Amino acid sequence: xxxxxxxxxxxxxxxxxxxxxxxxxxxxxxxxxxxxxxxxxxxxxxxxxxxxxxxxxxxxxxxxxxxxxxxxxxxxxxxxxxxxxxxxxxxxxxxxxxxxxxxxxxxxxxxxxxxxxxxxxxxxxxxxxxxxxxxxxxxxxxxxxxxxxxxxxxxxxxxxxxxxxxxxxxxxxxxxxxxxxxxxxxxxxxxxxxxxxxxxxxxxxxxxxxxxxxxxxxxxxxxxxxxxxxxxxxxxxxxxxxxxxxxxxxxxxxxxxxxxxxxxxxxxxxxxxxxxxxxxxxxxxxxxxxxxxxxxxxxxxxxxxxxxxxxxxxxxxxxxxxxxxxxxxxxxxxxxxxxxxxxxxxxxxxxxxxxxxxxxxxxxxxxxxxxxxxxxxxxxxxxxxxxxxxxxxxxxxxxxxxxxxxxxxxxxxxxxxxxxxxxxxxxxxxxxxxxxxxxxxxxxxxxxxxxxxxxxxxxxxxxxxxxxxxxxxxxxxxxxxx
Ligand code: NAD
Numbered sequence: 142x143x144x145x146x147x148x149x150x151x152x153x154x155x156x157x158x159x160x161x162x163x164x165x166x167x168x169x170x171x172x173x174x175x176x177x178x179x180x181x182x183x184x185x186x187x188x189x190x191x192x193x194x195x196x197x198x199x200x201x202x203x204x205x206x207x208x209x210x211x212x213x214x215x216x217x218x219x220x221x222x223x224x225x226x227x228x229x230x231x232x233x234x235x236x237x238x239x240x241x242x243x244x245x246x247x248x249x250x251x252x253x254x255x256x257x258x259x260x261x262x263x264x265x266x267x268x269x270x271x272x273x274x275x276x277x278x279x280x281x282x283x284x285x286x287x288x289x290x291x292x293x294x295x296x297x298x299x300x301x302x303x304x305x306x307x308x309x310x311x312x313x314x315x316x317x318x319x320x321x322x323x324x325x326x327x328x329x330x331x332x333x334x335x336x337x338x339x340x341x342x343x344x345x346x347x348x349x350x351x352x353x354x355x356x357x358x359x360x361x362x363x364x365x366x367x368x369x370x371x372x373x374x375x376x377x378x379x380x381x382x383x384x385x386x387x388x389x390x391x392x393x394x395x396x397x398x399x400x401x402x403x404x405x406x407x408x409x410x411x412x413x414x415x416x417x418x419x420x421x422x423x424x425x426x427x428x429x430x431x432x433x434x435x436x437x438x439x440x441x442x443x444x445x446x447x448x449x450x451x452x453x454x455x456x457x458x459x460x461x462x463x464x465x466x467x468x469x470x471x472x473x474x475x476x477x478x479x480x481x482x483x484x485x486x487x488x489x490x491x492x493x494x495x496x497x498x499x500x501x502x503x504x505x506x507x508x509x510x511x512x513x514x515x516x517x518x519x520x521x522x523x524x525x526x527x528x529x530x531x532x533x534x535x536x537x538x539x540x541x542x543x544x545x546x547x548x549x550x551x552x553x554x555x556x557x558x559x560x561x562x563x564x565x566x567x568x569x570x571x572x573x574x575x576x577x578x579x580x581x582x583x584x585x586x587x588x589x590x591x592x593x594x595x596x597x598x599x600x601x602x603x604x605x606x607x608x609x610x611x612x613x614x615x616x617x618x619x620x621x622x623x
Contacts, residue, residue: 145176145320147183147344148327150190151337157182162317162346167233167464168455170503176320179345181353184312187341188359191283191310194338199280199308203258206306210255212333217326218248224325228294229455231321233464233505234418236456246585247298247322253587254302254607261307261608273619278612280308281362281385285354287314287375289367290466291421291527294322300364301340303607312341312360314351316367318467320344347371358382362611365389366423369525369551369596376599387600387610389423389592391525392553395546396426396582397568399539400434402558406580408439412446414556414582415531416509419465424554424576424583426531428522430542433535440513440533444490447509452495464504465528471505474528478510481521486532487514517545525551539564543571552594556582575601 145164146153155161160178165171177183198206217224224244229236234243265275286300297315304311315323327342343350351371354360355378365375366389379386396411414426431439455463465471478488491510509529515521522532536542546555556578559565569577575593578584591603600610 142172143174143321145174145324145344146327147177147179147187148330148340148342149183149187150341151331151335153327153331156180156345157186162344164231164318164320165467166230167466168230168501168504170468170505173230174321176317176324176344178349179343180349183343183345184350184353184357187312187343188283188357190338191312191341192359194336195280195282195310198305198310198336198339201308203261203306206308207255207259209333209335210251210302210306213326213329213335214248214251214255216329216333217244217251220325220329221245221248224294224322226456227321227325229463231319232290232293232466233455235460235463237458237460238418243292243295247294249587250295250298250302254306257604257608258306268618270621270623272621275617277615277617278307278609279615281611281613282309283360284309284311284362284364284611285314285357285360286311287351287354287363287365287367288316290316290318291418291423293319294326296366297323297326299602300366303602304362304364304611305339307608307611309362309611310339312343312354314343314345314354317344317346351375352378355379356382361385363387364602364610372599385610387592387602389598389602390596391527391551392423392425392593392597393428393523393525393549393551394424394426394553394574395555396429397536397542397546397555397557398429398431398435398439399542399557399559399561399564400432401560401564403560403580404435404439404442407558408442408446410582411556411558412443412450416447416450416462416529417583419462419507420509420529420531421466421527422583423527426556426582427526428546429531429533430536430545431533432542433537436533436535440489440511443533444511447511448490450509452497452506452508454498454501457498462509462529464501464506466505468505470528471507474507474526474530477521477524477526477528477530481512481515481530481532484515484519484521486512486521489513489533491529517548523549539568543568547571547573550596553597554578554593
C-alpha cells in the first residue's frame with residue numbers, strides 16, 4: 142500500500158490522530174493507497190504554519206514568488222509521466238487524457254499565474270486638481286482551497302497558483318477520493334524549495350477538514366470547486382465571518398446543434414463534450430439539443446460514434462473511456478439510467494455490459510449511454526448526473542432552443558453549433574451561463590473569466606479575475622494642497 146501524507150509547514154507527515162482513509166483504484170475496484178484521515182488538529186497546524194509564513198511570503202517581490210511557481214511548473218513537467226500515471230490510477234481516467242490534458246494544463250496553470258503577476262497594473266485616478274487616488278492591491282492572508290475528484294491536480298493548481306502568486310499563503314484540501322497527485326505536488330514543492338508554510342495540503346474527509354476550513358475565522362478567503370449542495374454548506378458556514386467566496390459548482394450544460402451546423406464536426410465534438418473523462422467534467426454537455434430537421438440523422442450518427450468509443454483499462458494508451466471515480470458514483474449513474482427508463486426514456490446506446498480486460502473485472506465502469514424520448518422537465522434532464530449519460534432532445538426554433546437550454550437551475554456553460562454568425566451572437570447573449578463555446582468545446586484561454594451563473598457558481602476565477610479575487614483593493618487618496 143502506498144502512503145499519502147499531509148504537507149504542513151514544509152514537512153510531509155501523517156495525521157496527528159494516526160487515522161487513515163483507504164484510497165481506491167477505480168479501474169480495479171480495490172484500495173491501493175492510504176491517505177491521512179485528518180481532523181481539526183492537523184488543520185490547526187496548517188493554518189498556524191500558513192499564518193506564520195504569510196508576512197515573509199507576501200513581502201517578497203512578485204518576481205521572487207514567480208520564480209518559485211515557475212520552479213514548481215518545471216518540476217511537474219519533468220515528472221509528467223509519473224503524474225499522469227498517478228492521476229490515471231487515482232481517478233480511473235484514460236492515461237492518454239491525463240498525459241495530454243490534466244497534467245500539462247496543471248503545469249500551464251502555474252506558468253500562467255507565475256507570469257501574469259509580473260504584468261499586474263494598479264489604477265490611479267486624478268480627482269480634478271484636488272487629489273490623487275491610487276489603488277493598492279494586497280494579498281488577503283490565508284486562503285482555503287477545496288477541490289473535487291474529477292480533475293484533481295488541474296483544479297487544485299488553478300487555485301494554488303493565483304493565490305500564491307499575489308502573496309497569499311494557503312491551506313488546500315484535495316478530494317479524499319483522489320489525493321495522490323496532491324501528494325506528489327507536495328513532494329515537488331518541498332524539493333523545489335517553496336518556503337515552509339506557504340502551501341499546506343491537508344488530506345481528509347469533507348466534514349472533518351473541509352467544513353472547518355469554511356468556518357475557521359483565520360481563513361478569510363475560500364475558493365471551492367465541487368457540488369452545489371457542498372457549496373451551499375460552505376456558504377452557510379462562511380457567512381457569519383463574511384468570508385470572500387468563489388464557488389465553482391455543478392452543471393447541466395446544453396450542446397445546441399442548429400440545422401446549419403457543420404454536421405460532422407458537430408457530431409464529433411458533441412460526443413467528445415458528452416463523454417470526455419466519462420462525462421465527469423463539470424463542462425460536459427449532457428443535454429444535446431438538436432434542430433428537429435436533422436434530429437433522426439444526428440441521433441444515429443451520435444449513437445454510432447458513441448458505440449465506437451473504446452472502453453478499457455485506463456492505463457492502456459488506446460483506452461478512450463475509463464472507470465468512474467467511485468462505487469458510490471457508479472451506483473448514482475446507474476440509478477439515473479433506471480430512472481430514465483421509468484420516465485419513459487429510450488436507451489439508444491449503452492445497454493450492453495462493457496467488455497473489459499481481466500485486471501478490470503472488478504472496476505467501476507459504465508458504458509457511455511445515449512437517451513432519447515425524455516421531456517425537458519424530467520429529473521434526468523434537470524439534475525446533474527456527472528457521468529457518461531447523455532440525453533438528446535429536439536427543438537423547433539431558436540427561441541425554443543434557448544428556452545430549453547436555460548430551463549435548469551444550473552448555468553455553467555453551453556456550446557452551440559451553427560455557421561450563422563448572427564445566430565451565434567444572438568443565442569450566446571441569451572444563454573444564462575458563464576461560458577458559451579461556438580463551434581468548439583473546452584477551448585480554454587486562461588485569461589478569460591471562468592465561472593457559472595445560477596446554482597453553478599458564485600464569483601469568477603481565471604486570469605485577472607483570479608488575481609483580483611485573491612487580493613483586497615485599498616484606495617489611497619492624497620489631497621493636493623497648492
Ligand atoms: P463534492 O462537493 O462532494 O466535494 C468537493 C470537495 O468538497 C471535496 O474535497 C470534499 O471533501 C469537500 N467537502 C465535502 N463536504 C464538505 C463540507 N461540508 N465542507 C467543506 N468541504 C466539503 O464534489 P465532488 O463529488 O468531489 O465533485 C463533483 C462536483 O464538482 C460536480 O457537481 C461537478 O459539477 C463539480 N465541479 C465543478 C466544476 C466547476 O468549475 N464549476 C469543476 C469540476 C467539478
